[in-house]
């Protein structure tokens with residue numbers, strides 16, 4: 001791959017230092033965008049148009065106070081449980097206490113690892129070559145572990161609290177407003193950036209299939225919700241170039257060359273507090289730096305697509321599987337939305353559940369119970385959709 005910035009490795013202190021002016025400037029520009037606030041609806045029950053306008057203009061929006069305190073605690077506890085039961089290293093089936101590691105019953109390995117403060121993807125052909133330029137790496141502390149858990153894959157069968165979050169009526173109403181009532185799921189992944197360990201995610205745009213479509217538009221590859229369990233700070237967060245989701249394929253190596261570093265000048269940090277959630281367009285240029293700060297970030301990603309962009313598409317997944325998203329596939333995968341809505345209804349009976357139009361006639365079949373846990377939820381992510 002074309003790597004226009006020579007590979008650079010810094011000490012953790014030098015890395016943190018090199019970010020300070022960039023962070024100060026980026027924070028100021030992020031707050032000037034004005035794309036943040038609670039999820040709000042107008043008198044007709046529609047998402048306020050100024051929220052939609054800001055999302056389409058900038059490519060992301062920060063929803064404040066999405067989680068109740070008790071929900072935030074449940075989510076943090078579930079992530080802590082998954083990390084406590086992680087394999088002791090990427091090849092082991094045992095955790096650090098000698099117990100069988102969690103997640104061994106699932107078909108797809110839930111834990112993804114990286115070397116501390118490294119850049120596993122930038123400048124390589126991995127992930128369909130989506131990450132063309134390398135990031136600056138940093139040397140972790142001498143007592144740092146060899147590996148750090150970077151991601152959990154398949155949140156909804158790993159952590160029940162994330163299934164309830166998946167049914168969040170405010171977030172699902174946003175999905176409907178942005179994508180139409182027949183919106184469909186993508187995947188659910190946790191990003192973990194431990195202080196002094198979290199690796200970078202090199203600059204990229206997420207979509208892979210529709211860039212050259214005749215009817216390509218700013219929403220062609222859908223979006224991710226990114227719910228934050230800890231503050232998302234300029235030093236540990238995802239940075240994005242506002243408006244780049246409307247530009248088609250962006251020449252990332254040129255941007256990195258112009259910056260003469262991995263600190264692309266036009267990007268802003270996606271800042272928020274614990275319990276807030278972003279909506280982020282998957283076409284926006286985005287990435288995150290090695291976390292040489294003292295604060296952890298844990299982000300729960302849940303993505304959605306417009307149905308018309310998925311319908312009958314045959315794609316090669318990042319792991320090489322070739323799949324066609326026909327009606328049956330879309331229907332079975334979409335059941336997770338309805339089951340999430342029911343899981344949430346059981347925990348929060350005071351809340352009005354979201355009405356998911358495509359499965360409005362199948363509410364009974366999609367209750368959250370022992371049977372659907374076994375027959376639908378377990379290994380649901382074998383049906384993840386991807387464009």
Ligand SMILES: O=C(O)CCC(=O)C(=O)O
Nearest residue numbers: 191201206238288299301
């Ligand atoms: O959370 C991160 O650091 C990176 C997230 C990302 O690249 C993505 O969701 O596509």
